[in-house]
Amino acid sequence: MNIESIKFEGASFTHEGQDPVLMNAEFEFPMNQIIWVKADEGAGKSSLLQILAGLQLPQSGKFLINGENVMDMTFEEFLPYRLQIGYAFDYGGLINNKTIFENLMLPILYHKILPADQAAERVNEMIKHFDIAKYANERPAHVPGRVRKLACLMRSLVLKPQVLLLDDSSVGLGQDSVYAFVEYIDKLRKEGSLKHVFMTSYDDKFMSLFDYQIVHLDGGQLYFQEVAPEKRVVHL
Numbered sequence: 001m002n003i004e005s006i007k008f009e010g011a012s013f014t015h016e017g018q019d020p021v022l023m024n025a026e027f028e029f030p031m032n033q034i035i036w037v038k039a040d041e042g043a044g045k046s047s048l049l050q051i052l053a054g055l056q057l058p059q060s061g062k063f064l065i066n067g068e069n070v071m072d073m074t075f076e077e078f079l080p081y082r083l084q085i086g087y088a089f090d091y092g093g094l095i096n097n098k099t100i101f102e103n104l105m106l107p108i109l110y111h112k113i114l115p116a117d118q119a120a121e122r123v124n125e126m127i128k129h130f131d132i133a134k135y136a137n138e139r140p141a142h143v144p145g146r147v148r149k150l151a152c153l154m155r156s157l158v159l160k161p162q163v164l165l166l167d168d169s170s171v172g173l174g175q176d177s178v179y180a181f182v183e184y185i186d187k188l189r190k191e192g193s194l195k196h197v198f199m200t201s202y203d204d205k206f207m208s209l210f211d212y213q214i215v216h217l218d219g220g221q222l223y224f225q226e227v228a229p230e231k232r233v234v235h236l
Contacts, residue, residue, distance in 0.1 A: 001080040003065060003162050003196065005031060006052065008222070010061035013044075013051060021047045022058060023220025030224060034197040034210045039217035045200040046089065048217055049165045052198060053087045054078055083111060086161035088152045088169060094140045100151050101127070101136040104158050113159060126154050130180050145172050153181055160193040169199065170206035182209045 007028040014020040021044030029035070039045045050056045054070060057063060063070045065081050094103050101123060108119040127136050130150055135143045140151065149172040156164060164185070170178055188194035198215075201207050214225040 001084055003031075003081065003084050005029075005064070005066055006163075006196075007064040007067075008058070008061065009064060011058040011063055012060045012220070013047065013056070013058045015044075015047070019043075020220040021217075022051075022061075022222075024061065025220060025222055027222040027224075029196075029198075029215070030213055031196050034199065034212045036207055036210075036212045036214050037198055037200045037217060038214055043217055045217060046167050049087065049089070049167055049198060049200065052163070053085055053165050054082055055087075083113075083159060084162040085165065086156035086159060086163070087165035087167075088156040089167045090152075090171075093152055093155060094148065096140055099137050099139055100132065100143065100147070103140070103151060104155055107155065107159055111159070123158065126158065126184075129184055130154060130177070146174055146177055149173055150177055150181070157184065157188065157194075160188060162194065163196045164194055164198070166197070166199045166201075168201055168203075170201060170203045178206060178209070185210075 005028065008022065008025045011022045011025045012020060013022040037045050037048060047056065051058065051063065057071050070078060070081070094100075095106070098106065104123045104126065105116075105119055108114050108122065109116065113119070114122065127133050132147050132150060135147045140148050143151075153166070153169055156166070169181070173181065185194065185197065189197075197210075199207070199210075199212075211229070213227055216223045216225060
């Protein structure tokens with residue numbers, strides 16, 4: 001299931017008692033890019049990523065993936081797309097009574113993506129890359145916050161998704177972990193499995209490690225801002 005296009009047609013989404021996140025938004029997202037989603041604080045960047053993940057849906061209009069309206073899909077119909085979308089929001093998503101290794105194995109085994117031995121090989125390769133082997137058999141509550149955040153990010157990547165949604169992913173990471181994470185995203189993009197990345201961040205230095213374009217969320221509307229190469233990559 002290749003994800004070729006993501007689009008809003010007249011899409012509106014509002015949290016009760018708050019300003020609209022989307023208001024009759026008409027927007028086709030740039031694909032095969034790293035997109036930095038920017039907006040004022042509280043404007044709904046996290047909610048936008050949750051919509052793109054299928055975790056929330058617009059109250060009206062259309063949310064189209066490959067021209068198909070996600071709002072009309074059953075859970076089973078959306079699942080093939082869902083398996084191609086990885087997301088990480090803050091420190092959430094880890095299961096407290098499972099080890100870091102088990103948390104990373106779980107999505108692969110639950111969805112029967114790989115046999116157990118191949119799943120373990122993939123997870124161990126990630127653990128080695130991120131240099132957290134000594135924490136692999138510890139539960140999330142017993143590891144440093146940096147490792148817990150890394151595990152959340154790693155789990156968003158473990159299925160090798162086509163679409164990656166990251167909400168303030170650099171928060172809580174040390175510099176070495178930041179570089180390891182950026183290198184792993186670059187590796188997956190070069191392999192061709194990871195195609196479309198949407199990120200929010202207040203960390204200009206972190207974003208300078210990527211070759212990005214910008215989408216602004218403002219007043220319930222989305223706007224594309226093309227960024228010249230010489231203005232977007234300024235390494236630490």
